[in-house]
Amino acid sequence: MQAANNFDNPLATRLRCGAAALTLFAALSGCDAGEDQTLKTPVSTQLTPAAQCKVVADCEAPANTCFAAVCTKDNKCAAVLAAADAKCDDGNVCNSGDKCTNGTCAGGADDKKCDDGDACTGDACDPKVGCIALQLVSKCDDNNPCTNDVCAKGACGHTNSDVLVCDDNSNCTVGDTCVSGKCKPGEVKVCDDNNACTTDSCNQELGCIGANNTAPCTDNNACTKGDECKDGACRAGKTLVGCDDGNACTDDACVPSKGCTNAAMADGKPCTDGDACTDSDGCNGGKCKGGAVNLCDDQTPCTADSCDAKTGCKHDNSTANCDDGNACTDGDSCAAGKCGAGKAKNCDDANSCTLEACEPKFGCQVTAATAACDDGNPCSTGDACKDKACAAGADKLNCDDKNPCTDDACNPKTGCTYTNNAVVCDDANPKTSGDVCGAGACAGKVADDPTPTCAGYCDAVMLACGSTGTTSQFASKVECTSWCEDLAMWAPGKASDKAGNTVGCRTYHATLAKTDATAAVIHCPHSGKTGGNVCGTWCDNYCGVSQMNCKQSLGYADNAACAVACAGAPAAKSADNTGYTLQCMIVQGGLSANDPTMCSSLTIGGSGAGKCKAVN
Secondary structure (H helix, E strand, O other): OEOOOOOOOHHHHHHOOOOOOOHHHHHHHOOOOOOOOOOOOOOOOOOOOOOEOOOHHHOOOOOOOOEEEEEOOOOEEEEEEOOOOOEOOOOOOOOEOOEEEOOEEEOOEOOOOOOOOOOOEEEEEEOOOEEEEEEOOHHHOOOOOOEEEEEEOOEEEEEEOOOOEOOOOOOOEEOOEEEOOEEEOOEEOOOOOOOOOEEEEEEOOOEEEEEEOOOEOOOOOOOEEOOEEEOOEEEOOOEEOOOOOOOOOEEEEEEOOOEEEEEEOOOOOEOOOOOOOEEOOEEEOOEEEOOEEOOOOOOOOOEEEEEEOOOEEEEEEOOOEOOOOOOOEEOOEEEOOEEEOOEEOOOOOOOOOEEEEEEOOOEEEEEEOOOEOOOOOOOEEOOEEEOOEEEOOOEEOOOOOOOOOEEEEEEOOOEEEEEEOOOEOOOOOOOEEEEEEEOOEEEEEEOOOOOOOHHHHHHHHHHHHOOOOOOOOOOOHHHHHHHHHHHOOOEOOOOOOOOOOEHHHHHHHHHHHOOOHHHHHHHOHHHOOOHHHOOOOHHHHHHHHHHHHOHHHHOOOOHHHHHHHHOOOOOOOOOOOOOOOHHHHHHHHHHOOOOHHHHHHHOOOOOOOOOOOOOO
16 A cells, blocks of 8 residues: 655645646646646736826836836826737746736746655745645555555555455465565465365466265255255255155055155055964055964864964973873873873872872872881880870980080980080099089199199099090100109199190190090190100100110200201190101100100101101
8 A cells, every 4th residue: 555645735735737848746646638737927007006207217017027117198198018028027936037928927937947856756846935845655566455654754664464354365365464574374265165066266367166966965855865956956966765664554656856655555454464373464654564473272282372473373292280180100201292101209208107008099198007106206215106196215325424514405406415514523533623614524623733643644544545545645654654754754844735745735734634534635645755845845855755765875965956857756636656757756755755765756867667668
């Protein structure tokens, strides 16, 4: 956009159509060819005012300098033409050499030179004021619509404008605007002629164009298929829409504006619902409704009656349960379409006081028996059948266990019961007092004895653990005494010892073993020869007998050295008199007191001889 026209000012307007001599100015201002560009000089010759005179000096000079005042013979002032070529002033400062011609001041040559030295101005001469300079704009036009162009002091200036509308020369954008002195394209023009049969695009020079295509389309006729574009228009497809809905109960048609219609036929029209298991099918509400269902019952219990929707009734042989008419068979079942007899009926009523038999017509028959029986009460004996029931015998079960520490009774469901009591009793041990029942056994309190004896110990262990059986530790009291006093020579210890390789510990556990059978299984091994790893560890007992009876043959410097060697020997889970175990070597070590040759059995590593040698 160009700057504002600097000619739009009062002076320019006043000078717009001035003297013909202002050729440059006329070109800049654009005066019309028909306008008078000459400054007219007044031509009046009247003397103002008229006066009487005697001499010329009495007359005022005419306003028109191309006339001269004269005094007539009748003494009146008058004006006469000035001499030809007389100098005058036509009022135009832009020319020089003005001369009078026939009473008119004719302007001389327009030779006034106006040049302010500024290339950005158009110089001209105003007849009234002289030289003027007007701003020129077209000289600095950079042909960029997004700049303001100015010319000042001989130099062009161009400033960006972001408020101007411009044209990016593309017919594919709209709303182009100036941004930072450049024309920025606006939004992309949307080219859509709403014709599905043209492919719309935009050409930079031509703008929106539409090319015919062959795309699928719709001709708005719902009864045609395969419509396609041709020559820019949608042509109807050659294929007609099939409206058959496969329903015999509808009238099928096609309406161009709607498409397929499937109106329901009148109710009651015969049809088939495609199910062979229904009869008398008919239309109802536009659908084929099945009639009565065919049950296909052939009245034969050994066939499975069914109906297949496609093939109709089926009668397959079954293996279902049935009744062959014989009351003495159970589990009758069908085979090959007939009822076959099952197994013979079991008429046993689980009553030992009845006799059972079976009659084919009536089934199981029951008669009374007179045999011995069991009424289910273990507390009665001599039970016998009476009137098809087992009657209790007169005798009662003897539940006396001869143990004063149990209350004996008989439970009708479980039989004899033995409930531990806490009554005063006699444990037959003269060394105990205050005997009382506990856990089903009679036991007294051994008097405090700081030095337990082998005699007391052996009495206790033989009483609690016996001389035979799995809990036995010694075959006799004599053997026990020999081990305690001679073979092992256990330290007496104290009666309160519960652990350690002492007589007191073994006596303590023998007393606990006397409580009941369960306690005997636990405590008898602790009160025996090996101490059960409680009354002395396995190595305590091994080193005790080996250092006492076999020190010379085994060569242990002391108990500590023996303990180090013993740590690598195996221990059995239970008492064992044979094989390479510490239990075996403890027993053989005790017996070595009377037979030193048995010391070879105590060799750690199992390389020795005798019963405790390792078996490879």
